[in-house]
Amino acid sequence: MMGALEGRVAIITGAGRGLGREHALLFAREGARVIVNDLDVTMDGGATNSSGDDRGAAQQVVDEIVATGGQAVANTDDIADWEGGRRLLNTALDAFGELHVLVNNAGILRDRMLVNMTEDEWDSVIRAHLKGHLVPIRWAADHWRQRSKAGHQVQAAVVNSSSTSGLLGNAGQANYGAAKAGIAALTIIAAQELEHYGVRVNAVVPAARTRMTEATPGLSEMVQPPQEPDVFDQWDPANTSPVVAYLSGTSCRTTGKVFFVQGGRIQVFRPWALVEADDKLDNNHRWTVAELEAEMARLGA
Numbered sequence: 330m331m332g333a334l335e336g337r338v339a340i341i342t343g344a345g346r347g348l349g350r351e352h353a354l355l356f357a358r359e360g361a362r363v364i365v366n367d368l369d370v371t372m373d374g375g376a377t378n379s380s381g382d383d384r385g386a387a388q389q390v391v392d393e394i395v396a397t398g399g400q401a402v403a404n405t406d407d408i409a410d411w412e413g414g415r416r417l418l419n420t421a422l423d424a425f426g427e428l429h430v431l432v433n434n435a436g437i438l439r440d441r442m443l444v445n446m447t448e449d450e451w452d453s454v455i456r457a458h459l460k461g462h463l464v465p466i467r468w469a470a471d472h473w474r475q476r477s478k479a480g481h482q483v484q485a486a487v488v489n490s491s492s493t494s495g496l497l498g499n500a501g502q503a504n505y506g507a508a509k510a511g512i513a514a515l516t517i518i519a520a521q522e523l524e525h526y527g528v529r530v531n532a533v534v535p536a537a538r539t540r541m542t543e544a545t546p547g548l549s550e551m552v553q554p555p556q557e558p559d560v561f562d563q564w565d566p567a568n569t570s571p572v573v574a575y576l577s578g579t580s581c582r583t584t585g586k587v588f589f590v591q592g593g594r595i596q597v598f599r600p601w602a603l604v605e606a607d608d609k610l611d612n613n614h615r616w617t618v619a620e621l622e623a624e625m626a627r628l629g630a
């Protein structure tokens with residue numbers, strides 16, 4: 330049987346473990362040729378090989394894919410490094426001659442209440458996620474624009490990774506949440522800019538068992554697999570991958586959307602929107618503060 334992603338070449342960032350690894354394994358099973366990117370860092374971004382295997386996390390996943398007859402190559406660039414992003418694109422082009430899909434998934438956590446946050450905790454998390462999404466999109470988009478201008482019919486897809494920590498808010502994650510809300514905005518803007526070149530851009534908001542959630546107080550017990558063998562494992566990270574694969578396929582038309590995915594539950598996020606008031610405050614008037622104290626209640630704010 331033909332896989333859903335037969336013929337597609339896909340870069341998946343942070344695919345050495347966790348959600349990204351599941352995406353890579355499913356993509357390969359569905360017939361995609363996969364570039365497995367991973368810098369192999371600790372959860373807080375510490376620059377050490379944390380997998381305890383000389384091959385590194387990305388190569389281990391590549392070996393797993395190749396052992397089952399799939400096609401994959403490893404890339405160990407830092408996705409937030411400008412030149413690293415260019416090398417990541419070139420890894421795909423050198424290995425397979427083309428690129429159709431970019432799944433931005435890599436990221437780190439350095440949780441702290443903002444009152445105690447250090448400059449480095451802020452900068453490193455914003456860099457890994459927000460810049461780490463922009464840089465691979467930047468290089469892939471440049472490639473797709475060139476293809477499109479040369480007259481090729483581009484049918485490309487980007488799938489980003491956002492989080493409820495940003496879209497709904499979560500105390501203790503100002504750095505991570507701000508980056509993840511920024512990624513939702515980047516998704517909408519990239520969808521607007523790249524539609525013209527045949528590129529769709531969406532995001533998923535996963536909720537799954539990985540080292541990230543296993544390390545989160547209050548979540549670590551909740552995400553454990555069920556004891557009973559016939560109970561569905563809602564927190565299995567592999568539950569998210571079919572949604573990512575669907576959004577990456579040529580039959581999908583969706584763009585600019587953000588999807589919450591946990592187990593079999595899939596919901597679309599409504600983006601920021603202006604609340605329609607029956608009685609909007611008059612545009613042709615500068616309010617005094619005193620007037621606003623009386624009038625603002627009408628907006629339901």
Ligand SMILES: NC(=O)c1ccc[n+]([C@@H]2O[C@H](COP(=O)([O-])OP(=O)(O)OC[C@H]3O[C@@H](n4cnc5c(N)ncnc54)[C@H](O)[C@@H]3O)[C@@H](O)[C@H]2O)c1
Binds near residue numbers: 369371386407537
């Ligand atoms: N697990 C969840 O429930 C959940 C919820 C919401 C969002 N997310 C998001 O899903 C994505 C995957 O998270 P996960 O839970 O699988 O985490 P994880 O820590 O298991 O995997 C992240 C991977 O990214 C890699 N990485 C980190 N920085 C990198 C960089 N600069 N360049 C290249 N690789 C880098 C790490 O080495 C690691 O292998 C993240 O963006 C995360 O924020 C996860």
